[in-house]
Amino acid sequence: MSKITSAQVAKRAGVSQSAVSRVFTPGASASAKTVKKVRQAAADLGYRPNVLARAMVSGKSRIIGLVVAYLENQFYPVALELLSNALQARGYHILIFTAPNSADDVDVLIEDLMDYQVDGIIAASVSMSSPLAERAQHSGVPVVLFNRGQESGAFSHVTSANRTAARAVTEFLLDGGHSRIAHIAGWQGSSTGRDRQAGFLDAMQARDVQPFAMVDGMYDRAVAMACTRQLLNGARPDAIFVGNDHMAFAVLDTIREAGLTPGQDISVVGFDDVPMAAWASYDLTTYRQPVNRMVEAAVNLIMAQIEAGEVSPQKLELDGRLILRGSARIEKAETK
Amino acid sequence: MSKITSAQVAKRAGVSQSAVSRVFTPGASASAKTVKKVRQAAADLGYRPNVLARAMVSGKSRIIGLVVAYLENQFYPVALELLSNALQARGYHILIFTAPNSADDVDVLIEDLMDYQVDGIIAASVSMSSPLAERAQHSGVPVVLFNRGQESGAFSHVTSANRTAARAVTEFLLDGGHSRIAHIAGWQGSSTGRDRQAGFLDAMQARDVQPFAMVDGMYDRAVAMACTRQLLNGARPDAIFVGNDHMAFAVLDTIREAGLTPGQDISVVGFDDVPMAAWASYDLTTYRQPVNRMVEAAVNLIMAQIEAGEVSPQKLELDGRLILRGSARIEKAETK
DNA sequence: CTGAAAGCGCTTACAG
């Protein structure tokens, strides 16, 4: 029931409270004898410094606020785990805020987050409003957007080179001899959804072929299934480029439900390469986002901003690569 | 760059700093006039109370430490999201610690967690050592184990009635006319793994049938696949009861890889009923853990312990139910 | 190297 304080340790060790503090402060300056006495007393009493008190005076909480949504999409738990490990390794910890998908509420969340005096904020899969951007700036709390871009120059962000990537995916489909290509895009309210769609259109226009269809799957399984049923009705596409793997699994399930075989009757390509994409039942051809490197970059960015105080926002776009599996035909149609 | 403090608000509002504090304290006692002036000044300045400072003096951080592992198993992200939402709704937030699966390191983690003066700890899918149990007890920090039991009476926990549930699953398989039933158990170092295995054995013994095989899948996909390949070699089982869905998906993939059809050539039943189990490609018959109720119970328990100071540990075991899908044969063999 | 003292931003008795 008792919280041991540095004062109690000091008393037992026969030194001042400041001495105890110094022993537990990395950049210490204490004699070997003092260190020994203090460590002994601390061990006897089971003393551990109160991180909150330290945070108050130092102004550094060693807490990073993480805003995350879409946890049903395997990409995010994976990223969360990597993020947490990377941060833990540097002595930071994550205060997690699960976000509603609507924008206003995210603002409220971030304000709550800032009340905890977090040293930085990583916002995954959410956008932030401009007023909020200003508040964060003003409070001097660095913000890094993860897997989401930001038009305003306020924040740093790290994403894949979504537009280029989507273009590459589309070209792959075109090269494979597909000509009736549909795109089930990610939520158009998100930069990733818009960028990937733009990349799709880039490639189609460059080859002068019309999209078979283009709809917004909202990054939602049920919506993606409904879109797919629609698409399968009547004249069918011969390929569907889906805005992320999570929706692509829904597309695959729906295609099979209709008695068709993915990769044979219709090609499907996703985006992310979550672990499940490699599982035999899905065997999804997809564009791999370099999640390891993305996490590393996000952590480095936020650390740099925390340490430097101010760093001009950086926009990082990393390259991934297409992973070929069974859900999409590779060879040209004529060579079949 | 500036953190606004209550003193600054007080000055602008022309009241004392205590008055400002009262206005922002729920159980306040301030005149309407004071409230008005203070709120105005606070709004002008963009003031928000420093949660850390409040935590220091009140001794309540409104932070719950969550220890979690196995994030690749969809059960945990789902639980995490529910937990976070439930806690957020009550004004608490989660400081997350991703756990290595080995026991010693968990202890270190929990100590780190306690340094943040968390008001309570929810440990999902991990066990805690006895010495640590004592420390937590001693510090007066309530601990609730989630989806994992604890022999020692030290902590509260909430789980499914794993043994009974596993027994029911096994009986279902037996009733379905299966006689060569294998069990790929969860990690035997975990209570859930042991309890489910015990339930499996209960049912088998009651019917006087020998297990076809019993192995430890370690809650790991790769291990489960290896076990399944082994099982498929030579005389095959006609059913496999798998310790959780995450492994069951691996089993299903492996069975198909061998050219067999789950639910036809061999029945498979999982445990959890994660969302993916319902997806057409897996269509997994499984025992549904009542995750909503489990989360609710865990949150209520921890809240009760925080508010009451001391509450004797409670062991909650909730009932779920078997969800029938296509991966396991239902009718008796003879009626086929 | 070391101790006394101030102060981080709050809450909470204590008087009035």
Next chain:
DNA sequence: CTGAAAGCGCTTACAG
């Protein structure tokens, strides 16, 4: 209802 004051558990100049 309200203000002055003490104190939560630390870190960090400041003297010595």
